[in-house]
Amino acid sequence: MSTLTRRNLLKLAGLGGAAAMAAPRWLRAAEASAKKPNIVLILSDDYGIDGVGCYGSDRFKNLTPNIDALAKTGIRFDFGYCAPLCGPTRCLLNTGRYAFRTGGLTNGSWGANGLGAKSPDEFPIAKMLKQAGYATCSAGKWRQVGETPGEWGYDEWITDPTAGGWYWKNTYTKNGKEVTEDKEVYCPDVCHDFAMDFMKRHKDGPFFLYYPTHLVHGPILKTPDSKPDSKDLYADNVAYLDKLTGKVVARIDELGIRENTLIIFTGDNGTARYGMGDQSGTVNGKPISGRKGTMLEGGAHVPLIANWKGVTPEGAVNKDLVDFSDFRATFAELAGSTAKSDLTFDGVSFAPQLRGQAGKPREWIFVQLGRNWYVREKDWKLNQAGELYDMKNCPFEEKLVAADTTDTEATAARKRLQAVLDKLNPAGGKVAPAGEGAGKAKKKAAKKEGAKKEGAKKQEKKAAE
Numbered sequence: 374m375s376t377l378t379r380r381n382l383l384k385l386a387g388l389g390g391a392a393a394m395a396a397p398r399w400l401r402a403a404e405a406s407a408k409k410p411n412i413v414l415i416l417s418d419d420y421g422i423d424g425v426g427c428y429g430s431d432r433f434k435n436l437t438p439n440i441d442a443l444a445k446t447g448i449r450f451d452f453g454y455c456a457p458l459c460g461p462t463r464c465l466l467n468t469g470r471y472a473f474r475t476g477g478l479t480n481g482s483w484g485a486n487g488l489g490a491k492s493p494d495e496f497p498i499a500k501m502l503k504q505a506g507y508a509t510c511s512a513g514k515w516r517q518v519g520e521t522p523g524e525w526g527y528d529e530w531i532t533d534p535t536a537g538g539w540y541w542k543n544t545y546t547k548n549g550k551e552v553t554e555d556k557e558v559y560c561p562d563v564c565h566d567f568a569m570d571f572m573k574r575h576k577d578g579p580f581f582l583y584y585p586t587h588l589v590h591g592p593i594l595k596t597p598d599s600k601p602d603s604k605d606l607y608a609d610n611v612a613y614l615d616k617l618t619g620k621v622v623a624r625i626d627e628l629g630i631r632e633n634t635l636i637i638f639t640g641d642n643g644t645a646r647y648g649m650g651d652q653s654g655t656v657n658g659k660p661i662s663g664r665k666g667t668m669l670e671g672g673a674h675v676p677l678i679a680n681w682k683g684v685t686p687e688g689a690v691n692k693d694l695v696d697f698s699d700f701r702a703t704f705a706e707l708a709g710s711t712a713k714s715d716l717t718f719d720g721v722s723f724a725p726q727l728r729g730q731a732g733k734p735r736e737w738i739f740v741q742l743g744r745n746w747y748v749r750e751k752d753w754k755l756n757q758a759g760e761l762y763d764m765k766n767c768p769f770e771e772k773l774v775a776a777d778t779t780d781t782e783a784t785a786a787r788k789r790l791q792a793v794l795d796k797l798n799p800a801g802g803k804v805a806p807a808g809e810g811a812g813k814a815k816k817k818a819a820k821k822e823g824a825k826k827e828g829a830k831k832q833e834k835k836a837a838e
Contacts, residue, residue: 409506409579409708410681411634413572413621414700416466416583417614417676418459418514418590421643422768423654423661424611425676431655436612439619443638443680448689448727452751453677454696454738455642457666460517461742462641462697463585464490467497467518467525469701469718472741473802479743480517488803492524496714498701499526499581505708508575512568513561513585523549527583531567533560540587540594559597561587565617569624576628579708584621588614591645622680631682635707635727637700640675642666659769668747668756670768673740679727686729693734694751699723737793744804748793753783755790757799 422428426437427444428451455462456472464477468490472478475490499509503526511522515532522530531547533539539560544553547567568584589610595603596613603609618638625631644654645665654661654671663669677695679685702720705712707727719739725732739748747756754762754771761783763772774783 408633411572411575411578411580411582411630412502412507412704412707413582413625413634413636414584415618415621415636415638416463416513416585417638417640418585418587419642419645419665420589420611420614420640420676421654421661421664421671422674422676423644423656423671424589424640427678428676429656431658433608433611436608437615439615439622440638440676440678443618443622443636444678444688446682446687447636447678447680447685448691450677450679450691450693450695450723452692452694452738453639453675454673454694454740454749455640455675456697456740457642457668457672457742459514459590459641463515463518465697466700467499468495469498469698469720470495470716471698471719471739471797471799471802473746473797473799473804474717474719476803477518478741478803489519492520492526496712496716497525498704499583501701501705501710501712502526502581502708503528504712505705505710506579507708508571508578508580509583510568510571510580511583511585512564512571514587514590515585521549529567529571531564540592561613561617562597565620568621572624572630573628576630578630578633581704585641586614586617588617632684635679635681635684637680638676638678642673643671643675656768661768662771666742668740668742668745670764670771672742674768681727685727689729691726692751693723693726693732694738694749695723695735696720696738696740699735703727737790739793739797739799741799746799748790748797750786750790753786753790755787755794757794761787761790 423430424433425440426434427441427449456465458480460480461472461477464475465472468475475495476488477490478488503509509527511527511530511532513532515522516534518525522532529548531545533542533545539545541557542560543557544551545560545563546552564586568582572580572582589607593606593610595606596609598613598616599606599609622636625634625636643663643665661671663671665672698718698720699722700720701718702722703724706722706724721733721735723732737748737750740746745757747754749764752763752765754764761774763774763783778784
């Protein structure tokens with residue numbers, strides 16, 4: 374242990390002999406908290422708070438018992454924020470740096486006009502944890518981060534070459550090599566088995582398992598548990614996501630490492646249109662403002678649950694602001710990382726909150742997608758256009774505040790948030806070309822590169838003649 378040894382803790386408690394052999398729960402918790410914990414990060418796909426029972430989901434309140442159990446015996450964070458799309462969120466999570474610093478602006482960023490985060494320019498979570506003695510693994514969706522998981526610091530990895538992820542296919546990529554099966558397999562199960570095997574082989578720890586599951590991204594197809602006449606395949610997918618989450622926890626229990634393993638469940642952006650139809654999902658009878666791909670609350674407000682048996686307080690509900698840059702800072706603290714870097718990292722560690730302590734909560738979070746962004750406090754947000762919103766009734770309502778308001782609370786909030794944006798200066802960083810989305814820019818760059826290659830071939834042919 375880092376400060377007090379087990380023997381000293383027992384002496385302080387007046388315990389010895391047989392009592393020392395059967396250490397009390399508080400001592401086991403203290404020991405677990407002091408060790409480098411295993412970290413399992415489950416990242417669901419296109420899954421907002423309106424999909425989780427413990428967040429008040431109306432449609433799925435009975436379909437997420439395993440996810441809800443993690444919250445019941447751990448901490449539910451009510452203000453967790455990512456980016457509104459898959460790619461930017463995964464870049465933010467892995468780098469701990471905002472998009473205007475890395476170029477990870479939107480799904481089409483990678484390779485477009487030099488934008489997109491590149492592993493040699495970053496010091497991501499997996500590389501940092503490897504230096505701290507961790508075995509690292511990525512199991513699931515990856516493509517939108519660019520390059521390969523191996524180049525980003527993962528020792529072992531399994532994925533496929535598509536943006537949304539494959540479901541029923543006979544091929545996938547395992548540690549850089551394409552694997553072909555004799556028949557179609559359900560890829561979420563293949564990735565799950567790979568992840569569980571990794572944990573088994575590294576149960577003595579410490580290990581970091583990044584588990585970006587394909588569920589519940591489209592296309593919404595049958596699961597192995599779907600009935601032939603199922604009328605709601607989306608609900609089937611939510612139920613299967615919950616089932617796999619439960620199997621992760623069960624395997625950790627079977628391996629006897631629950632008290633030294635931090636489990637985090639979260640989502641990469643809000644719920645997608647194909648999940649809820651034309652209407653937003655509802656929480657406690659009220660529709661959420663916005664969904665995936667929007668700069669409204671529902672675009673980036675996602676479930677965030679942490680469970681570390683004996684360490685996280687059971688059934689706690691935390692109201693601190695958290696954004697996805699915070700994962701790197703938190704894991705660095707838990708791992709005791711002393712690695713140095715000249716890069717600017719944006720995260721604030723919430724490790725103290727995991728232990729039931731107050732910590733130093735954020736005063737604001739920052740969300741960016743392409744050329745749009747906002748900075749947000751609990752009650753207010755200010756965007757790149759200078760629009761101030763009253764967020765006191767989020768996630769259901771966002772009230773635009775008149776630019777000429779004389780309300781003292783609103784004017785003070787505008788001043789605070791503008792000072793944050795001035796300091797961050799997103800417009801001065803890496804931005805998408807004006808009037809052109811990053812996806813379009815990527816196609817343009819690819820076309821230009823193709824023309825160069827064709828010209829080179831013609832020159833080679835001419836020289837040969």
